Amino acid sequence: MRQISLIVFALSLYWPLSVAAKITIITTTEDVASIVHEIGGNQVNVSSLIQGNRDPHYAQAKPSMIRQLSRADLLFVIGADMEVGWLPAALRNARNPRIQAGQEAYIDLSRSVDLIGVVTTSVSRADGDVHAKGNPHYWLNPLNGLKMAQVITDTLSQHSPQHSTFFASQLLQFNTKLQTAYAQWQTQLSFLQGKKIMTYHTSLDYLAQAFGFSIVAQLEPKPGIAPTAAHLRGLIKTIKQENIHYLLMEQFYEQGSAKLLQRQTDIRVIRIPQSVGANTEINTYTELFESIVSRFQEAH
Ligand SMILES: [Zn+2]
Structure with a gap:
């Protein structure tokens, strides 16, 4: 009996740990999710809030989205106001203090790239839906993909330092493959x-x-x-x-x-x-x- 309870005790220790070991990551777009997946491999559970066949400027803060956000350890966003029409409401409703804008687990990838067309003069609604912080469609240059992958690797290594060697080798593979393909x-x-x-x-x-x-x-x-x-x-x-x-x-x-x-x-x-x-x-x-x-x- 004592042995069985010991086994049960050992399993109860092991199971939650092995599940918790995976980092739960939410991204706003599938492009970011795919890079996170390539770097994080089996150490991460990653999902995207919007699907790649949709216009990323517009989305609805659906209950499923709010559920995803409420469980996230890390949130990666495109930033530069790309998600400004829908993400703030979803984040408010998710009530996950870790990933609110400005927190360490809210990672704005636009900060790692040189944005085209940053508007320095004031813009009004009459100018249309101008991206005043700069053009946020930067993932469409493979060189920016390399920069995004670097930030993702740094963030994952900071979160799980015990796997940093693994993340670094995944990054190397990603970079080599992408650079060869880009040429x-x-x-x-x-x-x-x-x-x-x-x-x-x-x-x-x-x-x-x-x-x-x-x-x-x-x-x-x-x-x-x-x-x-x-x-x-x-x-x-x-x-x-x-x-x-x-x-x-x-x-x-x-x-x-x-x-x-x-x-x-x-x-x-x-x-x-x-x-x-x-x-x-x-x-x-x-x-x-x-x-x-x-x-x-x-x-x-
Ligand atoms: Zn746009």
Whole structure:
């Protein structure tokens, strides 16, 4: 009897410890979740608040989201106001003091990258949904993925120092794989160098930075504002005058405006995934770029 109770006692000690050993991590987007997964491996339980096939500017603070947040040890966000429309409410309702903005377990990844387009003058609602803190779509440059992975590794090592060697070796693998792939993608997309491209939203500036093309116009007259007939008429002129080759847009945007431009001009429309999880075959950060590269090659 004594032996059995000893065994039970030993198991009760072991089980909660082994479960607690995994770090519960919540990220706002699947891109971040996929990098956390690659660095943290079996030491982490990671899930994303929004799915990669959705427009990350908008989300609803659903009960499932609040439940996820209430259990988190660490929260990684894109930051630069990307989640400003929905995350603060979800965090308030989750009542998890560890991960509130400003706490150590609330990690804003935008601080680790150089943001494009930080607005220094004042902006009003009339300017549209401007990202005044800088363009938050930075994960679309693989070099920023390396920076995000570094912050994630540092955070995990700080949280679980006993696994820091493991996290460091995972980071090395991630970096090697991504750097090798990036060099290859640059070669595959070398035909884009100096090409003039139009996008739907101001979200693809980092992709342009990574692959050397220039974005000369947007379908949205102002960020977050749907294209108007007058704006589209102006764009038809611009496309012809400037000889714009491609319209590059995320899959979740309406296609009516793009089709209109396609009928009136020679522009080629390329619809791309903007996040891990945008399509079922995109499960990793590397697979996201592989998919984007192949969309460009198909349109070339
Ligand atoms: Zn945006």
